[in-house]
Amino acid sequence: MGVESVAEHPYFGVFVLLVFSFLVFNWTLRIQRFISRKLARKQNEKLKLAAYECGPLALKQQNRVSHQFYVMAVLFILFDVEIVFMFPWALDFKELGFFGFFEMLSFIGLLVVGFVYALKKGALEWHSMQ
Numbered sequence: 001m002g003v004e005s006v007a008e009h010p011y012f013g014v015f016v017l018l019v020f021s022f023l024v025f026n027w028t029l030r031i032q033r034f035i036s037r038k039l040a041r042k043q044n045e046k047l048k049l050a051a052y053e054c055g056p057l058a059l060k061q062q063n064r065v066s067h068q069f070y071v072m073a074v075l076f077i078l079f080d081v082e083i084v085f086m087f088p089w090a091l092d093f094k095e096l097g098f099f100g101f102f103e104m105l106s107f108i109g110l111l112v113v114g115f116v117y118a119l120k121k122g123a124l125e126w127h128s129m130q
Contacts, residue, residue, distance in 0.1 A: 071123050
């Protein structure tokens with residue numbers, strides 16, 4: 001495969017244009033960066049370097065998020081997923097018969113045990129944040 005066969009490839013022109021456009025883009029980018037750095041004022045103002053936010057200036061304060069939000073979210077997801085498992089059971093209730101009924105009763109029983117455990121631990125009680 002010589003140079004002549006590579007130059008005769010139908011996509012050779014596209015490849016040359018791709019390389020050329022990459023080089024021109026890179027070249028113009030470097031020129032623009034050079035010009036902008038030469039023309040830009042180099043004043044480091046305190047307001048210019050501050051993070052922008054709407055409203056009054058933010059004060060430094062601790063971001064205290066209660067763990068109760070996370071516990072409540074996990075419990076919501078846990079008990080919400082049970083509905084996903086109950087839909088197929090409800091659709092095939094007659095076909096599953098007695099075995100399917102007791103299978104779902106044991107599943108709901110396990111969920112009730114988990115719910116009672118969460119109640120006893122106080123996970124569902126909302127304490128006031130201090």
